[in-house]
Amino acid sequence: xxxxxxxxxxxxxxxxxxxxxxxxxxxxxxxxxxxxxxxxxxxxxxxxxxxxxxxxxxxxxxxxxxxxxxxxxxxxxxxxxxxxxxxxxxxxxxxxxxxxxxxxxxxxxxxxxxxxxxxxxxxxxxxxxxxxxxxxxxxxxxxxxxxxxxxxxxxxxxxxxxxxxxxxxxxxxxxxxxxxxxxxxxxxxxxxxxxxxxxxxxxxxxxxxxxxxxxxxxxxxxxxxxxxxxx
Ligand code: SF4
Numbered sequence: 001x002x003x004x005x006x007x008x009x010x011x012x013x014x015x016x017x018x019x020x021x022x023x024x025x026x027x028x029x030x031x032x033x034x035x036x037x038x039x040x041x042x043x044x045x046x047x048x049x050x051x052x053x054x055x056x057x058x059x060x061x062x063x064x065x066x067x068x069x070x071x072x073x074x075x076x077x078x079x080x081x082x083x084x085x086x087x088x089x090x091x092x093x094x095x096x097x098x099x100x101x102x103x104x105x106x107x108x109x110x111x112x113x114x115x116x117x118x119x120x121x122x123x124x125x126x127x128x129x130x131x132x133x134x135x136x137x138x139x140x141x142x143x144x145x146x147x148x149x150x151x152x153x154x155x156x157x158x159x160x161x162x163x164x165x166x167x168x169x170x171x172x173x174x175x176x177x178x179x180x181x182x183x184x185x186x187x188x189x190x191x192x193x194x195x196x197x198x199x200x201x202x203x204x205x206x207x208x209x210x211x212x213x214x215x216x217x218x219x220x221x222x223x224x225x226x227x228x229x230x231x
Contacts, residue, residue, distance in 0.1 A: 006157050007168040009076040015186035017167050033221045040177035049202035052135025054187030056163040057123035067162040068129040068136045073113040075156045093139050
């Protein structure tokens, strides 16, 4: 889905984002991504590595949380339509998942992804999250790879971006930020400390999410982040 259409449709949680931008500017942590793109370098340079074996219910510490099991994910109308159309394929791909044994489960509630638990379990996860020995895996992402679809043809934009986030500022500019201890509340997220992917001994977030940044925002935005990070 086009990122500008998504921003028009979804936006970001209500928060005083002007305050956030001013704080970053005053601390020298506001980067210029060009063409109305603002870079929250405090969030974009934090350590990040996807570690599904550390955040999956049943495999994680008591206070750890994950994007696919715990966060509320809103999907735009266009994203709902695309997934609806692919449901027969998705159901076939999820045939081994007990939650899909009786057919397609309820998968969205008024535009938010639904979480279900396996029969006899209280551990919920997104209806599209497969349980594997290595942790949760997104079946929409797997199907994109297996069917030569473009990245994002099935997987909703917030899922592709996590822990990155886009905020449409009132003046037409867009702030590229991420879940961080200073932004989690503004993004209506759980605190950053509960996500094992946001912990030390990892490369900077902008490096680990380079493919997504280039695919969603363009290579020039990624290059601007690198310049700002090394300034
Ligand atoms: S759609 Fe995929 S990435 Fe998004 S929450 Fe569900 S399993 Fe995770």
